[in-house]
Amino acid sequence: MSGDTTDRSTDDVLDELFAVVEDRKTNLPEDSYTASLFTHEKGENAVLEKLGEETTELVLAAKDDDHDELVHESADIVYHLLVLLSMKDVDIDELRAELAERR
Numbered sequence: 001m002s003g004d005t006t007d008r009s010t011d012d013v014l015d016e017l018f019a020v021v022e023d024r025k026t027n028l029p030e031d032s033y034t035a036s037l038f039t040h041e042k043g044e045n046a047v048l049e050k051l052g053e054e055t056t057e058l059v060l061a062a063k064d065d066d067h068d069e070l071v072h073e074s075a076d077i078v079y080h081l082l083v084l085l086s087m088k089d090v091d092i093d094e095l096r097a098e099l100a101e102r103r
Protein backbone atom coordinates (compact mmCIF):
# COMPACT_ATOMS: atom_id res chain seq x y z
CA MET A 1 0.00 0.00 0.00
CA SER A 2 1.11 3.54 -0.54
CA GLY A 3 0.10 7.17 -0.06
CA ASP A 4 -2.78 8.09 2.23
CA THR A 5 -4.42 4.66 2.05
CA THR A 6 -2.12 3.12 4.66
CA ASP A 7 -4.18 4.24 7.65
CA ARG A 8 -7.57 3.40 6.19
CA SER A 9 -9.07 -0.07 6.09
CA THR A 10 -10.52 -1.48 2.87
CA ASP A 11 -13.89 -1.29 4.58
CA ASP A 12 -13.53 2.47 5.12
CA VAL A 13 -12.56 3.01 1.50
CA LEU A 14 -15.57 1.06 0.27
CA ASP A 15 -17.92 2.86 2.67
CA GLU A 16 -16.58 6.24 1.57
CA LEU A 17 -16.85 5.35 -2.11
CA PHE A 18 -20.41 4.09 -1.64
CA ALA A 19 -21.31 7.31 0.19
CA VAL A 20 -19.94 9.35 -2.75
CA VAL A 21 -21.93 7.21 -5.21
CA GLU A 22 -25.10 7.74 -3.16
CA ASP A 23 -24.40 11.47 -3.07
CA ARG A 24 -23.98 11.57 -6.87
CA LYS A 25 -27.31 9.72 -7.25
CA THR A 26 -29.06 12.38 -5.19
CA ASN A 27 -27.31 15.54 -6.34
CA LEU A 28 -26.42 14.64 -9.95
CA PRO A 29 -23.55 17.10 -10.50
CA GLU A 30 -23.10 17.80 -14.23
CA ASP A 31 -19.37 17.01 -14.35
CA SER A 32 -19.67 13.64 -12.62
CA TYR A 33 -19.21 10.35 -14.51
CA THR A 34 -21.04 8.59 -11.68
CA ALA A 35 -24.02 10.92 -12.02
CA SER A 36 -24.00 10.34 -15.79
CA LEU A 37 -24.53 6.63 -15.16
CA PHE A 38 -27.66 7.41 -13.12
CA THR A 39 -29.08 9.62 -15.86
CA HIS A 40 -27.86 7.64 -18.90
CA GLU A 41 -30.31 7.25 -21.77
CA LYS A 42 -29.66 3.49 -21.71
CA GLY A 43 -30.79 3.41 -18.08
CA GLU A 44 -29.29 0.62 -15.99
CA ASN A 45 -27.99 -1.06 -19.17
CA ALA A 46 -25.18 1.51 -19.21
CA VAL A 47 -23.71 0.21 -15.95
CA LEU A 48 -24.56 -3.41 -16.79
CA GLU A 49 -22.66 -3.12 -20.09
CA LYS A 50 -19.75 -1.52 -18.28
CA LEU A 51 -19.64 -4.40 -15.78
CA GLY A 52 -19.64 -6.86 -18.68
CA GLU A 53 -16.74 -5.07 -20.39
CA GLU A 54 -14.74 -4.78 -17.18
CA THR A 55 -15.29 -8.45 -16.40
CA THR A 56 -13.94 -9.46 -19.81
CA GLU A 57 -10.92 -7.21 -19.21
CA LEU A 58 -10.46 -8.81 -15.76
CA VAL A 59 -10.49 -12.31 -17.27
CA LEU A 60 -7.91 -11.29 -19.90
CA ALA A 61 -5.68 -9.73 -17.23
CA ALA A 62 -5.88 -12.92 -15.17
CA LYS A 63 -5.09 -15.12 -18.18
CA ASP A 64 -2.10 -12.89 -18.98
CA ASP A 65 -0.91 -13.00 -15.35
CA ASP A 66 -0.86 -9.20 -15.49
CA HIS A 67 -0.88 -8.35 -11.79
CA ASP A 68 -1.26 -4.56 -12.12
CA GLU A 69 -3.98 -4.82 -14.75
CA LEU A 70 -5.82 -7.35 -12.57
CA VAL A 71 -5.84 -4.88 -9.68
CA HIS A 72 -6.93 -2.03 -12.01
CA GLU A 73 -9.81 -3.99 -13.54
CA SER A 74 -10.87 -5.27 -10.11
CA ALA A 75 -11.18 -1.69 -8.91
CA ASP A 76 -13.23 -0.79 -12.00
CA ILE A 77 -15.57 -3.69 -11.29
CA VAL A 78 -15.98 -2.86 -7.61
CA TYR A 79 -16.73 0.78 -8.45
CA HIS A 80 -19.32 -0.10 -11.12
CA LEU A 81 -20.80 -2.78 -8.82
CA LEU A 82 -21.31 -0.14 -6.12
CA VAL A 83 -23.04 2.09 -8.69
CA LEU A 84 -25.32 -0.80 -9.67
CA LEU A 85 -26.16 -1.59 -6.03
CA SER A 86 -27.00 2.05 -5.39
CA MET A 87 -29.11 2.18 -8.55
CA LYS A 88 -31.08 -0.84 -7.33
CA ASP A 89 -31.40 0.59 -3.80
CA VAL A 90 -29.23 -2.12 -2.26
CA ASP A 91 -27.22 -0.82 0.70
CA ILE A 92 -23.57 -1.77 1.03
CA ASP A 93 -24.41 -3.14 4.50
CA GLU A 94 -26.57 -5.79 2.81
CA LEU A 95 -23.53 -6.91 0.81
CA ARG A 96 -21.44 -6.87 3.98
CA ALA A 97 -24.06 -8.94 5.84
CA GLU A 98 -24.31 -11.46 2.99
CA LEU A 99 -20.55 -11.94 2.99
CA ALA A 100 -20.42 -12.15 6.80
CA GLU A 101 -23.08 -14.88 6.81
CA ARG A 102 -20.84 -17.05 4.67
CA ARG A 103 -17.99 -17.14 7.18
Ligand SMILES: N=c1c2ncn([C@@H]3O[C@H](COP(=O)(O)OP(=O)(O)OP(=O)(O)O)[C@@H](O)[C@H]3O)c2ncn1[C@@H]1O[C@H](COP(=O)(O)O)[C@@H](O)[C@H]1O
Residues within 6 Å of the ligand: 017, 020, 024, 031, 032, 033, 034, 035, 075, 076, 079
Ligand atom coordinates in the same frame (compact mmCIF):
# COMPACT_ATOMS: atom_id res chain seq x y z
N1 LIG B 1 -13.81 4.80 -8.79
C1 LIG B 1 -14.21 5.52 -9.70
C2 LIG B 1 -14.09 5.12 -11.08
N2 LIG B 1 -13.57 4.02 -11.67
C3 LIG B 1 -13.71 4.19 -12.99
N3 LIG B 1 -14.31 5.37 -13.24
C4 LIG B 1 -14.64 5.98 -14.54
O1 LIG B 1 -15.30 5.03 -15.31
C5 LIG B 1 -15.15 5.37 -16.67
C6 LIG B 1 -15.01 4.12 -17.44
O2 LIG B 1 -13.92 3.42 -16.90
P1 LIG B 1 -12.99 2.59 -17.81
O3 LIG B 1 -11.91 1.99 -16.98
O4 LIG B 1 -13.81 1.66 -18.60
O5 LIG B 1 -12.34 3.68 -18.73
P2 LIG B 1 -12.18 3.68 -20.23
O6 LIG B 1 -11.78 5.07 -20.55
O7 LIG B 1 -13.39 3.15 -20.90
O8 LIG B 1 -10.90 2.74 -20.47
P3 LIG B 1 -10.64 1.17 -20.26
O9 LIG B 1 -9.80 1.07 -18.99
O10 LIG B 1 -11.95 0.43 -20.13
O11 LIG B 1 -9.88 0.76 -21.45
C7 LIG B 1 -13.96 6.31 -16.78
O12 LIG B 1 -14.45 7.60 -17.12
C8 LIG B 1 -13.42 6.32 -15.36
O13 LIG B 1 -12.95 7.61 -15.00
C9 LIG B 1 -14.57 5.98 -12.08
N4 LIG B 1 -15.17 7.18 -11.80
C10 LIG B 1 -15.29 7.53 -10.51
N5 LIG B 1 -14.83 6.75 -9.46
C11 LIG B 1 -15.02 7.20 -8.06
O14 LIG B 1 -16.20 7.94 -7.99
C12 LIG B 1 -15.94 9.17 -7.30
C13 LIG B 1 -16.86 10.24 -7.84
O15 LIG B 1 -16.43 10.61 -9.12
P4 LIG B 1 -17.34 11.38 -10.18
O16 LIG B 1 -18.00 10.30 -10.99
O17 LIG B 1 -16.40 12.18 -10.99
O18 LIG B 1 -18.35 12.18 -9.43
C14 LIG B 1 -14.46 9.47 -7.55
O19 LIG B 1 -13.92 10.24 -6.53
C15 LIG B 1 -13.88 8.07 -7.53
O20 LIG B 1 -13.64 7.71 -6.17
